[in-house]
Amino acid sequence: MIRAAIRGIWEHKLRTLLLVLSIVAGVSFVAGSLIFTDTIGGSFEAIFDGAFEGIDIQVTPDVDQGFSSVQPAFDASVLDLVEETPGVKETWPVVAGLINLTIDGEPVSVQGPPNIGISWEEDPTFQVLEGRAAAGPTEVAIDTVARDRFELGIGDQVGLAATGALVEYTVVGIVDGLGAGPGFFTFDLATATTVLNLEGLFTGINVSVADPAETESVLNAISNRLPDGVVALDAQAAAEEQAAVLKEALGFFQTVLLVFAGISVVVGVFVVYNAFRTVLGQRTRELALFRVLGSTKRQVTTSVLVEATVIGLLSGLVGLAGGVALASAAKFGFSLFGGSGLAEGGLVLQPSTFVTALSVGLIVTLVSAILPAIRASRVSPMAALVTIDKPPRKLTKQIVVGALFGLPGVVLLVLTGLDRIPLWAGAAGALGLLLSAYVFGAVVGRPFIRVIARVLGNAPVRKIATDNAARSPRRTGATAGALMFGVALVVAVSVIVVVTQDTATAVLEDAIASELIIQSSGPDPTAGFSAEIVPIVRGLDTVEAVQTTRFAQGSLNGENEFFGSFEPETVEQTFKFAEVDGSWSDLVGQTVAVQKAQAEELGLSIGDEVTIDLGSGPEPWKVAVVWDYAAAVDDTQGFYLPTSTLAERFPQANVVAAYIKLVDGVDPNAAKASIEELISADYPFAQVTTQDELLADLQTQLLGLLSVVFVLLAMSIFIALLGIVLILLLSVFERTRELGLLRAIGATRKQIRAMIRWEAVFVAILGALMGAAVGTFAGWSLAGSIFGEGFNFVVPWLWIGTGLLSAIVAGVLAAILPARRAANLNILDAIAYE
Amino acid sequence: MTSPAARAVGATKIYGQGDTKVTALNDVSVDFARGQFTAIMGPSGSGKSTLMHCLAALDDLTEGSVYLGEIELTGMGDRELTELRRDKIGFIFQSFNLIPTLTAKENIVLPASIAGRTTDKEWFDQVIEILGIGDRLSHRPSEMSGGQQQRVAAARALASRPEIIFGDEPSGNLDSKSGAELLGFMRQAVDEHGQTIVMVTHDAISASYADRIVFLGDGKIVDEMLEPTAEKILDRIKTLEA
Ligand SMILES: Nc1ncnc2c1ncn2[C@@H]1O[C@H](COP(=O)(O)OP(=O)(O)OP(=O)(O)O)[C@@H](O)[C@H]1O
């Protein structure tokens, strides 16, 4: 029997090929993700091995937030405390912060990791590779990442600015940075302090100890001397922390690949399961004959599993090759994303990857084949002798199983949508609902297809196509189910995208009264721009009011919190409020304005006191205003301090956004142009945008997200398409005689092709509509969880339409090969008697 | 005199090449008159099915030509042949005559609906009545006996009033009673409605329903008989085999 199984694989090359293809995608993504991680992960370890050689201890502010606009710093006097600690050999104070650059006068927009300006006076942090260290107010030395990313070399000019005005620097040296991740621009300490506007402050101190064995005791001694808000860390630990930041970027790629892998594996399993079920159903007689000839049930099962094993191994091997291709693509993508130093060298193909790829292929096929194999072994030997006319099987089991998965799924999704339970529970619910829909496909398939057919009218071939599609409901349901996954996914994500867009539009239109907004053009819009711009803009006579917002990080009543800021004088001119308790003019000094939702959550009202720590210890602050925007703004930032207070406390911090209310009747575009003219030469990173432009930007960003979704859609639809091809080929084969008869009594080839095509389209529409329904529901739930209760739900008709259309196109494409086979059947062979 | 309903002239059909060459039909010329019920008989492998397939526009000849009425089939494309089958020919095969997903009625009107025509209601009712399947119209093939299925097939062949009906052992799978009934209906269609029928059969009793018998042997016409009876046929077969 095993030989028969192997011969079966060989004789049905096309079927085998399609089966292998439907598993390959999943295996490829798994293998690709492993190869990529091994390749890049290896370089990471190498990078951080020697990153902080010569430095034993780092002193840093106590807020762990990486490099952000509110780069925390501490007073320069801390240096003395550290230097005087016994056991300390050398100390190197450091200032560092985000920096923007222009090349040839053009602002460079950066995707991916940020650029960092940092002081460096030949401490062990960097090593000169070429040229020399920067010295003086117009020199900069850059690391290899910056060199490669911006194609800079010694002698080149580059414009750099953090908070102040733009200054041109000459590149005088290349140093070894991390080789990946952020790009470093190093200045001498005095220059860096000016550039970053950190007079009298340090963002860190590097320390070496006299006796490395004593590092821990020295660390403790330093810690004891440090004021509140400053900590000392083992340099090794600090390096690991930075590695973790970089690995997050890697993690993103891996996650994307694994999500793709998961989806393709799931869709693949459904396709293969369905195919095995159908093939074995068709081979009933043959299997029964084996049973008559004395094969045991186990032999029947084994022969099926042998076939599955061979197909699984084949898929594993092909998938491995696909994985190598994917990993090189991902590596290339990662290098574009800022990991140029990591993209050197070949791919790492570890034996474990090889084993994993083959195992995934094997497991997927075996899992898909096991149920059909068991069912095949139950074929009675009698089936060989008589044609048992199977009455249409009751679908009770489907209904029970479907309900078993579906009901909890629906409940979880509803609760998630109402924001009662965490998101992952909703995800589990979505999976349950998908499985249930997959099983239910068999139940709803038949009536559904009848309805579509009625809508389309019962042309003769279409009638037969309808009957065929409805003939084996479980087969149709399973084929449609594979397609459903992709469509559901896209629709769910597009709900999020559309709701995001809608909410953001509402914010722009209903909550903001200003016509222009100034923000940073850098990769991180919260990086902000120099406060020096504000008086320039205020001075224009087309400008009625300017509102500036700054950010600060700290804690509120002991919880980490991100604070925004308002200027009480202009806030009512630039924002639209539905409700304001208290008076804006009271928002001065140590007071806070609280958004209504957060105020309700904490039970705060005007005059209450909260404890806020902005890095210099907890202090009491008074609630001056409780307000609510005129739009349903999902603003996680609920606490706003007076801008003037923040400016006092953090003079080095940038303004994050300026909202400009124009004098009535002034054209926003003209005003924008005149502001740009004033500031763009000195402050090229402050970007003036009109409301319309903001909306357009938002749309572009969302389109970026959707492109990932498109890849998902294309991929899962492709696999599902293979499934449709497989099933159609099998049913064409199964219906050879029927097709021969139709041709004999006068059906033209064209009609036969149309018939098969309709069948595919019916299945596709069924899958797409199920997907749209599940996806919309899951999307609603997801959106509810993300945006909170009472968000404005939008059905993504455009994307549902797109999903439906692509499914129909997929159906038509899938039908090409089977339809040709069916139409070109030799009539005489087809009607030949047994 | 009107032209025959179907005609083969020097029909030759050769399968394979070289060592595996089989001459299924060897220069066969034969006419089938309108309104006549003809049976084709002969030993297994003598070329009966081949001749019928070539006459019925299902297969093409290696040499010679076939006419349906005045129309020459030789050299026609697939599309024309298909339309010819659809519009001018009826079929009753030995088994598997019906589309399993369609009801008896849908099966009967299938050729017409494929052609986008409606079936003549009066004639349809008459055919149903002749064949006695009025109470089976909404049943699917799996819900009918073999004899009923063959009667539905006969109804389908008659319903479109084709110029000629071909049957390849239409009663071959039936018990003698059902077979006799089916052949009786075919006889009736010829007698009362002038239908032309050509039927391949092995069975002398079945053949005795025909007006004329053509005997094939080794791809050639070896004999003919008019107004056959079962005994006459059996005698003739014995002499032919001797
Ligand atoms: N497709 C084919 N390829 C090769 N040889 C064929 C083919 N079809 C028929 N033959 C051969 O042609 C000859 C005539 O076959 P045909 O089917 O016409 O015989 P028949 O008289 O119908 O026999 P039976 O009574 O068994 O149905 C036989 O020798 C057969 O083997």
Ligand SMILES: [Mg+2]
């Ligand atoms: Mg024959």
